[in-house]
Amino acid sequence: MQPFSKHTGLVAPLDRANVDTDQIIPKQFLKRIERTGFGEFLFYDWRYLPDGSLNPSFVLNEPRYRGASILVADKNFGCGSSREHAPWALGEFGFRVIIAPSFADIFANNCFKNGLLPIALPVAEIMRRVQEVEGYELTVDLETQTITDEKGLRVPFEVGSFQRYCLLEGLDDIGLTLRHEDAIKAYEASR
């Protein structure tokens, strides 16, 4: 997994609550058997018009947000299906950080497994700044667990200590579990 320590990037606002994983990556794209190839279909029904052309009124299609790597959204982001294709699509599109007041559990877990950092925070202030300032950037520091901008914004955040450790190191947690083979064997023998 790609490690994550500190990231500075352009911020894009998606001012909607309950953005579900069906929206993030619609089902017709889940038939692939690879982990790649999902980025172009991210938010498909919102990004593209029925004729397949780009929807100019969708926020991520606005030129000022091109190249954004930090997404700010409203509460309950990633609700719905367990499809890991959602963080795969977000990551491949270029996002490294999602900031929202709350996340669905499975989605947040899936993000951590893919080097994508979900940060649960009230977003009103960041949402206001990103809409006001063209080219608005944030720096997300996982080491110190703070978000900063150039205008003096400084917001602390928290993620689970183990998840933070795995992200910082880019660790394969299957490898970590396999180190406890003796404990697994002992558990199996005890039943």
Added chain:
Amino acid sequence: MKSLFDKLWQAHVVREAQGEPTLLYIDLHLIHEVTSPQAFDGLRQAGRRVRRPDLTFGTVDHNVPTTDRSLPIADAVAANQVETLRRNCKEFGIQLFDINSPEQGIVHVIGPELGLTQPGMTIVCGDSHTSTHGAFGALAFGIGTSEVEHVLATQCLPQNKPRTMKVDVSGALPEGVTAKDLALGIIGRIGTDGATGYVIEYTGEAVRALSMEGRMTLCNMSIEAGARAGMIAPDDVTFAYLKNRRFAPDGERWDKALDHWRTFVSDDDAEFDAVVEIDAARLEPFVTWGTSPGMVVPVTSYVPDPADAANVTDRQAAERALEYMALTPRTNIQEIAIDRAFIGSCTNARLEDLRAAARVAKGYRVSSSVSAMVVPGSQEVKRAAEREGLDRIFSEAGFEWREAGCSMCLGMNADILEPGQRCASTSNRNFEGRQGRGGRTHLVSPMMAAAAAIKGHFTDVREWEFK
């Protein structure tokens, strides 16, 4: 003073260490074609094996057609995904209930049906509706593909302990009000993120009175309230359901299992981090009006006005939803006309669901403006329904009778809504585009869906004239 959840958790701890998630042992791992191929690839790349193929079972459900099964799958990409699961199961020695096997069906329908799902177990699957299995007093939750790979390789999952919520449902559900309505009522009350970070235990008289099918419907929808899992303590109803199922213990092992299973109940003084109390007698048949399962009102009510929303976020969400759903505030729910009806999904495609819908449909005809389909949850449900003649009742009423699968719940196969079509659906999600781009989904119970199909619009099934 332990809760059912505490007992389940404790019984599966492989390893605990300060500052690390608990390593939990997984008793049953169900897999399907959509969320597993990348997990098997990961195993191969790392040179790992499947630790416990004997605790792993596969089926195909999400993308399979519900039409004639003697024909090959027309969609080449879907066919390849099914073929990939077949190859992976063979390579790693996993039992697969393949497309033409008599056991094939929606993973959350066949697990219980085969007796694989048992009280006291930890159960995972790469599907959010794994919460269904909690109906048996199991800790069952959905996982992503990386976690599928983790369980395949280690039979364990590192997990942070969730909080616990008790949803206590007192009284009795009125006639015509089902487990689906109870689930929708709870979500309407606490919201689609009301239980995020929690495991729900459903308790109370109304829950005890539910059949296993009803309990599965209720636990199935836990995820729509954001819960990690939903569960109900096992009792004689649970044990009677499991007795003589193919993978259930038999003979002496059955008696031993019963003693073990009976321990999985919350102590009287168990503590919960949150408690929600619901009065069953006050519930009505529900219909969702928006694009989130929490956007729900009784069938006797009206489409709400976003202006009445509690806060800006909810108001904006309601405005967007009404625009997508092409509905006007204060419209009488029973004046909303539908184009399609879908009776199926892991929420409502078990025999009892089909019986309830057939009871409504019997002697009637589907409205000429509606196209309606019934998709049994499994081949076994289909056979059982046919033995009772339910298929004839549906066919005579003008419902299509299909093969088993997830079908139009998520529309990964050919069963989708056309843009703008409005559907009364017994499934679990009314998200934008869930059943097809531009499709408009209203979640209801099987009886309500059947009644709407016949009338051509929503109607209060409590006033139905059964024939």
